[in-house]
Amino acid sequence: MPPPSTDLKRTALYDRHVARGARMVDFAGWAMPLQYSGIADEHLAVRQRVGIFDVSHMGEIEIAGADALALVQHVASNDASRLDVGQIQYSAITTPTGTVVDDVLVYRWADEHYLLVVNAANTRKVSQWITARAAEFGGDTAVVNASSRYALVAVQGPAAREVLGELCTLDLSTLKYYRFATGEVAGARAVISRTGYTGEDGFEIFVPPAQAVQVWDALLSAGERFDLKPCGLGARDTLRLEAGMRLYGNEMDETVTVLEAGLGPLVGWSKASFIGHDALRREREAGSSRRIVAFEMVDRAIARPGHPVLDGDEPCGRVTSGTQTPYLQKAIGFALVPAAMAETGRELTIDVRGRRATARVVPEPFYRRSRSGGASGSAGGN
Numbered sequence: 140m141p142p143p144s145t146d147l148k149r150t151a152l153y154d155r156h157v158a159r160g161a162r163m164v165d166f167a168g169w170a171m172p173l174q175y176s177g178i179a180d181e182h183l184a185v186r187q188r189v190g191i192f193d194v195s196h197m198g199e200i201e202i203a204g205a206d207a208l209a210l211v212q213h214v215a216s217n218d219a220s221r222l223d224v225g226q227i228q229y230s231a232i233t234t235p236t237g238t239v240v241d242d243v244l245v246y247r248w249a250d251e252h253y254l255l256v257v258n259a260a261n262t263r264k265v266s267q268w269i270t271a272r273a274a275e276f277g278g279d280t281a282v283v284n285a286s287s288r289y290a291l292v293a294v295q296g297p298a299a300r301e302v303l304g305e306l307c308t309l310d311l312s313t314l315k316y317y318r319f320a321t322g323e324v325a326g327a328r329a330v331i332s333r334t335g336y337t338g339e340d341g342f343e344i345f346v347p348p349a350q351a352v353q354v355w356d357a358l359l360s361a362g363e364r365f366d367l368k369p370c371g372l373g374a375r376d377t378l379r380l381e382a383g384m385r386l387y388g389n390e391m392d393e394t395v396t397v398l399e400a401g402l403g404p405l406v407g408w409s410k411a412s413f414i415g416h417d418a419l420r421r422e423r424e425a426g427s428s429r430r431i432v433a434f435e436m437v438d439r440a441i442a443r444p445g446h447p448v449l450d451g452d453e454p455c456g457r458v459t460s461g462t463q464t465p466y467l468q469k470a471i472g473f474a475l476v477p478a479a480m481a482e483t484g485r486e487l488t489i490d491v492r493g494r495r496a497t498a499r500v501v502p503e504p505f506y507r508r509s510r511s512g513g514a515s516g517s518a519g520g521n
Contacts, residue, residue, distance in 0.1 A: 147165055147168060147170040149169070150169065150171070150193055150290065150351070151195060151290045151349070152352065155352060156369075159175055161173070161371060166196065166259065166372055168260075171193070171371070171372055172193065172371035174370075174371040174374065175368065176368060178371070178465070181368055181369075181373070181374035182465040183465055183466060184368040184370065186296070187296070187297070188297065188367065188368075189294065189299050189302055189362055189365050190294075190337075190367065190368050191295075191362065191367060193355070194291045194292070194293050194375075195291045195348070197257065197259055197291055198256070198257040198266070199284075199285045199288065200254070200257060200265060200269065200282065200284055200285065200286075201252065201253070201255075202255065202273075202280060203280070204251060204278070204281050206276075206279045206280050207252060208253070209276070209278060210269070212413060213272060213276055214414055215231065215245060216230055216231045216407065217231070217407045218409060219245055219247070224247050224248070224249055225319055226318055227245065227317040227318065227319060227334060228244070229405060230405055231397050232265055233397060233413070233414055233419070234393060234414065234415055235414055235418060236415065236418050238395055239392060239393065239397060240261070240393060241258055241264070241265045243265070244256040244334065246319060246332070255269075262286055263284070272414070287348070289346070289347070289348070290348040290350075292358065293337075293343045294344070295337040295339045295340075295342075296340070298362075298367075300342075302362045302367060303342055303358070306325045306354075306358065307329075307331065308323045311331075311333075311342070319334075324344055324346065325353055325356075326350075326353065327353060328347070328350075329354070331344050337375065337378040337382060338381060338383075338506055338508055340508065376462075377462055380462060380471065380505070381504070381505050381506040382504050383503040383505060385402065385431070389444060390431050390460065390473055395429075397419060398422050399427050403423075428477065428478055429477060430475070430476060430477075431473050433472075434471065434473070434474055434498040434500050435469055435471050436497075437486070437496075437498060438496040438498075440470065440494070440496035441461060442458045442470065442489045442491055442498065443458060443461050443472075444458055444460055444461060445457060445458065446458040446489050446490055447489070449489070449490055449495070455476065455477055456476035456480070457474065458473070460473045466506065471505050472498075474487065480500070481500065483501065484500060485499070485500045
């Protein structure tokens with residue numbers, strides 16, 4: 140495969156990735172590492188020990204001012220009024236029809252200051268969307284695409300706390316899930332959040348881009364005794380799928396509603412209003428006509444995104460994500476199907492490159508980290 144175009148944006152860690160022999164690809168206009176030692180090897184490192192990811196391609200949008208909360212409440216589906224300073228919430232930016240502009244993490248940075256972490260491919264779109272809504276909404280707010288201010292590094296896996304703890308001024312044992320705090324990591328001023336996209340315990344670290352290399356190198360050194368591995372986007376995708384996490388552009392987009400995507404907990408139903416509120420209420424009352432479901436393959440096959448789900452001979456749905464997972468060693472995936480096909484145990488027929496293959500709808504997630512440090516898979520199985 141030819142190297143990615145030199146026109147692509149580069150994170151502050153680009154040279155480190157190339158020096159380690161990472162396979163670089165074009166992802167949302169960024170030159171990003173797909174893999175280093177191999178997707179399966181990196182996936183297992185995160186499940187069993189610890190891995191490190193450069194996720195600096197993600198976007199950061201700041202909303203500040205006396206009416207910042209009111210604007211966040213207007214554009215985002217979840218109820219941000221419930222957030223304390225230092226707390227994070229998973230939410231969605233929704234259209235008037237309840238479909239998804241992007242799924243986001245909302246950080247309450249201060250009393251009148253919020254940070255939204257958005258998907259790399261959607262950074263400009265979301266920034267423009269919120270800016271336009273702010274102009275319509277009025278009030279005292281400033282909306283800033285602050286992505287250039289941050290490099291973002293994720294440390295994920297059972298040993299993540301031990302690795303980061305060696306370099307961090309915070310007592311990480313006191314930092315709860317979906318909380319963040321300010322401290323230093325390897326001498327760099329940082330915001331550390333207990334979040335991730337892998338299904339494991341872990342942390343995401345915001346630092347100035349100029350200090351990203353020193354933090355990355357220090358984490359690699361501190362992680363040597365745990366056999367820490369740098370990981371690419373390939374392992375990040377297989378890890379999130381095992382953990383039952385949705386991916387924008389696959390399980391949701393501006394044609395799929397929050398409820399169809401199975402993301403009902405992202406809706407603050409007690410809020411007086413937000414963009415898409417009325418449409419989602421009507422959908423909840425009437426029932427969704429389509430649903431994202433989790434499936435495991437019964438037949439020996441791997442369903443990939445775009446493969447049709449069949450009702451008789453006719454396509455009625457599609458696979459949105461699918462792979463053979465390195466840890467569970469099963470062929471699993473998500474599919475968008477008619478609601479009548481969404482019950483657990485239902486068999487689905489999938490057209491896998493012209494061959495009919497049987498899958499079974501199973502509970503989510505496929506993998507759940509045990510609090511005792513072990514792991515569990517889904518209740519389904521072949």
